[in-house]
Amino acid sequence: MAILEIRNVSKFFGGLAANSDVSFEVNEGMIMGLIGPNGAGKTTLFNCITGYYPPSKGEVVFDGKRMNGLQPDKVCKLGMARTWQKVRPLAKMTLLDNVMVGALCRTNSLKVAREMAMEQIGVVRLEHKAGFLAGGLPIGERKKLEVARVLATRPKLLLLDEVMGGLNPAESEDIIKLILDIKAQGKITQMVIEHDMKAIMRISDRIVVLNSGEKLAEGEPQEIVNNPEVVAAYLGTE
Amino acid sequence: MKSFNNRLASIRGAGTVKIVGVIAVAAILFAFPRFVESPYALHMMILFFLSTLMGSSWNIIGGYTGQYSVGHAAYFGTGAYTTMILLTFKDIPPWYGVWAGVAAAVVVALVIGTICFRLRGPYFVLASIAVAEIIRVTALNLTDLTKGAEGILLTDIPPFMIGDTILTDFSSKVPYYYISLVLALLMILVTWLVQNSKLGYYFQAIREDQDAAHSLGINLTIWKNAALVISAVFTSLAGSFYAIFVKFIDPTTVLPLDLSVQIVLISIIGGIGTIFGPVVGALVLVPLSEMLRSNIIAQGLINSGLVSAESATGIFLKEHLAHAHVLIYGILVVIVILFMPEGVLGFFRTIVARKRKGAA
Structure with missing residues (x-):
């Protein structure tokens, strides 16, 4: 079942189309990878989905609800982070206080928030900090915080915007394990923007490729790697 | 995990010591007028409590929430004018008028907040100054209501009665002492409650990063306005108290930009975003401004023999140093901000922490 539907979303900044006519669906429990060269409109799409920008055209449907025009705090309360x-x-x-601020979204009690926060700090293994x-x-x-x-x-639904950016291989490996752990628990759907191709191919169930704001391709990791248009977008053509 | 729990326990231990300390200091302050009768001493203490109240109120919106309002004179003046107008024109006693002042300040805060909180950083600061100036100019020109630049002079205050018993007739400074002390202590308690609740976490999250806070489910408009309303309520109480205490108000004493800046400085100099920062700020600023104003420094220099009273320098200092009090005050403020960016309280905390580290 699709937890998130992106329907013909476009975002214009003046004359520049940062996203144009992007559509895809994210099914519950999966990891959706979002890749594309620099300036392809990945983060803009995240901003449109999470309420930081209203999309210029099209709609975002999350869990059966139309999200257009909702503020980020509302979006978070509805279960998209x-x-x-x-x-x-x-x-x-x-x-601890940082994580408690997140937990306070679901409770008014500091005591409950502290317990919820310690649980999540345990998940990312930073209890000692x-x-x-x-x-x-x-x-x-x-990044783990x-x-x-x-x-x-x-x-x-969790949207991760380059959580591995700037990390060394050991740290990236930690994050990859974390993402796969979250998937294994089966409660949280994830959408991941990532530049590290090896990592994204390993973790994603499906991948959407953006280029110059448009959707270039969508498919399973193996299809994407062998798609000549994707290769051209990344490496250029002769 | 264990060391973390230990640390929590030690924080709670320090908390107990602090609470006992505050109660002890409060007890001494409550007993103070029994031993000291000097009206001057009481007057200085009242100014200290009033400054603590104003600084701590600003600390909620400026220190905890990070929204540097430089227009708090608006709430101070709203409280002062509402109480004063009700008392002089409608004969409504101040202990009822104060609440009307609070209500008016809340309305003003919500209007200002809804407009200005769309802006961030320096733009918010400028907007807050502009709105306060608008209110000052309005008060100056609404002569039917406020008597404009002429100001409102209070001739007598009705005695404060419960039933037929007269609690006080406000003839000495003692009742003012207790009222201002209770208000200041109440504000400290409110700050403590804020810091130890969801409010404190949300306010500080907004201060640290508004976009991150927004993405974590914090409705910026609602929570920023909540902080501003708490701040405005207590600033308005300070204004009402000031009006009844001084018995004269006009737009240049209760609504000027100077006052807004003064309120900000109490908190910044003491240390923003801490419970006791504004108390320390008031403890530094009130005696300082009084010393400069009353020429104690020039007199001290002459008495110590450093400068002879008859010399040209002595005469010059005696005549002009008091007039330069605003200038010297300004220079001292700059020095504190340059060398103690975390405020006086933060500065001493750093020193203590460093010493402890050295000892360990």
Whole structure:
């Protein structure tokens, strides 16, 4: 069953079409990969889905509800959470406080929020850093903080915007395991933007390729790798 | 996990010490007028409580939520004018008028918040200044209601009665002392409650990163307005208190930009986003501005023998130093902001933390 439907979504900035006429569906429980060269409109599409921009045309349907025009906080309450390409830790708050802010989306009690937060901090294995200020954590741990923080909002759909960007191979491997663990639990559908091709091919059930704002291809990882148009978009043609 | 729980426990232990400390200080302050009768001393204490109240109110929206409103005179003036107008023209006693002032300030806060919170960073600061100026100019020109630049002078306050018993007739400074003390303590309690609830987490999340906060389910408009309303309620109480205490208000004393800046400085100098920062700020600023104004510094220099009273320098200092109090005040503020960016409280905390680290 499709948890997310993108129907003919376009987003214009003045005369520039950052997304034009993009359509696809994300089925419950799967990992959908979203790839494309720089400037293809991946993050813009995330912003349209999560309420940061209203789409210029088309509609986004999540869990049977039309999302157009809903603010990001409403989107989060409905069960769709996103991380940021450029990490956004709440720098002067501790790791625990950061994750608690996410948990407070579902509860008014600090005590309950603290328990929910510790559970998610356990999932990303950062218990030993819970009392540290978020601003002082290294990049790999800040990325994990973001994942723990969005998990604490109890999402049905998780949108991860380049969670492996800037990480070393060992840290990337940690994140890949984390994403696959979340999938194995079976409760959360994921959509992942990623530049690391090896990683995205490994984790995705399906992949959508964007190029210059348009959908270039969609299919299983193996089909995508062998698609001549995708290869041309990435490597250029003779 | 264990070390984390230990740390939590030690934080709670420190909390108990702090609570006992606050209660002890509060008890001393409540007993203070029994031992000190000097009206001047009481006056200084009242100014200290009033500054604490104003600084702590601003701290909620500026320190915790990170929205630097430089227009808090608007709420101060709204409270002061509402209470004063009701008392002088309608004979409504101030202990009822104050609540009308609070209600008016809440309305003003919601109007200002709904408009200005669409803006971020420096644009919000400018908008908050502009709205406060609009209110000042309005008060200046609505002469039927506010008597404009002439100001409103209060001749007498009805005695505060419950049933037939007169609690106080406001003839000395003592009742003002207790009212301002209770208000200041109440504000500290409110700050503590905010910090230890969902409000505090959401306010600080908004301060640290609005977009991240928004994506975590925080409705920015609602929560920013909530912070502003809490702040405005207590600033308005401060304004009402000031009006009754000084018994005269006009747009240049309760609505000027100076006042808005003053309110911000109490919090910034003490240390923003902390419960006791504004208390420390008031503790620094109130005596400082009084010393400069009353020429204690020039007198001290002469008495210490550093400068002879008859010399040209001595005469010059005696005549002009008091007039330059705003200038010196400004320079000191710049020095504090440059060398103690976390405020006086933050500065001492860093020193203590460093010493502890050295000891360990």
